[in-house]
Amino acid sequence: MINVLATDAGGTSTRAVILDQTGQCLGYGFAGGGNPVSSGPERAAASILAAAEAATDSAGRQPADVEQILIAMAGMSVSGATDWVTGLLAARGFPVTVTVASDLLAIFSSGTWQQNGYAVVAGTGSAGIRVRKGRVERTADGLGWLLGDVGSGYWIGHRVVNAAIASLDGRGENTALAPLLVAALGIEHSEVPGPDGRPASLRDVIEALYSLRPVELSRFAPLAFEATTDAVARAILDDAVLELARLFSAIRSPDLAGPLVLGGSILTAQPLIRDGVTHALSAQGFTPEVRRVPDGVVGAAVLALREAGVSVTAEVFERIGTTLARLR
């Protein structure tokens, strides 16, 4: 019996599962951010190790019982060296051979055992892939907060913040986003103009926001979903739908039907965005079977089994899902 360890290493959390070649999940572990770009290589490696050890411990297995390790992580990390994590894992008795896979492919494979289709993710960032014969054939976006990530949590949050500020500054339309932003920052709102003729709270808002890393503006995306009756908020969300539909157009191939796997909180937990995007796709004449997944850990398990030479059938895929659900 072969045991494999599959790890889904994300920016804010890392999930690991140990499973056998039938798809039976034996142990599950969870830890903090495991992306070397956002957490730094040392913290990322420590998170991956912690999740891996938690998974083997909960399965009552030893690191030496693991034959194969696969780590799914964001694209930019996939192309680089993996010494930052393999050394630490080997020092604790895990095998030295580690395969790194695309986190987007893991999301796709969390939704289907099939090897053709699409995945689109919109969480803090956004990206899409077309998958053919189990490989990524086309990628769109995933280009980061400054240059891309259209329709993502950052993208929406940045627009929310700028619309609120334009309103406070007297340049933009009045919007319910302004008091919501002021309140979200814990700032006392005042209509009394400051010495420069603007609301005194504007300066506090600006200072508070510049003290964040830009990507943290994603935390203000939920304000748009709180204010969907506000015309300004609604326009931001409509634009997000439009951008995500365009992202999909970039990866779509007429000869590949689906399924379409959706991941990330913006696409999976916000019906307005999800339904908007599927509606826009159907207007393009495309009505794929749509599946939503919470993360890429099932897909990482699928990819780890394939890497070990296991053919992942519908039955094996089903078993991974049901046995993992019992462990989480």
Added chain:
Amino acid sequence: MINVLATDAGGTSTRAVILDQTGQCLGYGFAGGGNPVSSGPERAAASILAAAEAATDSAGRQPADVEQILIAMAGMSVSGATDWVTGLLAARGFPVTVTVASDLLAIFSSGTWQQNGYAVVAGTGSAGIRVRKGRVERTADGLGWLLGDVGSGYWIGHRVVNAAIASLDGRGENTALAPLLVAALGIEHSEVPGPDGRPASLRDVIEALYSLRPVELSRFAPLAFEATTDAVARAILDDAVLELARLFSAIRSPDLAGPLVLGGSILTAQPLIRDGVTHALSAQGFTPEVRRVPDGVVGAAVLALREAGVSVTAEVFERIGTTLARLR
């Protein structure tokens, strides 16, 4: 005879002029960036000192001959302490009392000796002020690259870059901005798709742009002005005009007519933007006398004289301009 020293300390360069109470400019000096936020306090203070010493030297005067010093600089610096520069100036024999004034007020006062009106600046950043009785009564924007600076060089450059990338990524409309950006970065363009199905040059573009500080994206604003027949570029410039007109709406007061002083390379050197904004204002029923200024050094001189108790008449203002022009 009173001699005053006026300094216009900007992000990329600093100008200083020494003049007497009649408005006769006696010496002029120029140095590097003098803004403590963008250059750091030490380099900024060194630039201001260098410009001041160049001005007094060229006038054949000593630092001790200066009775008053005024430094015009960006808003955020105005409110803070000035020890970072006054100590250095005093150590070289300049007077210890230094007045700091708003760089926007200096721009306004470079265009008129009158004490009521408006100034709007769009260079790397953007901002506007309403001036009444010689004081800033209302400010709009000037909130930095991430949260404001609408219609500025950064604002346009960021949109140019994102439109070019969306086009290369297959998500956005085809645009002439894409090959212009690739060429501007010195990257060899290739239509051959890379392993992820996107043009191989896209990765190089992304890497090159993330190696810049975000605010440096302003250097790509000129690409839009090179491609005004391109629909995507034209839409960016039309939006910039709209945003600058909105910025003006935020500072306008019905009881204050003008003049309107324009500063910054985007507003003064780009007819498409300048004419677009004045056209938009006239559509709002507002047709102020418009004056363009290259920088704030004349205005800094005006403010320095007023600080010394001199009444700056049309005649004094005219003399500052003509005698400074001979020195520059």
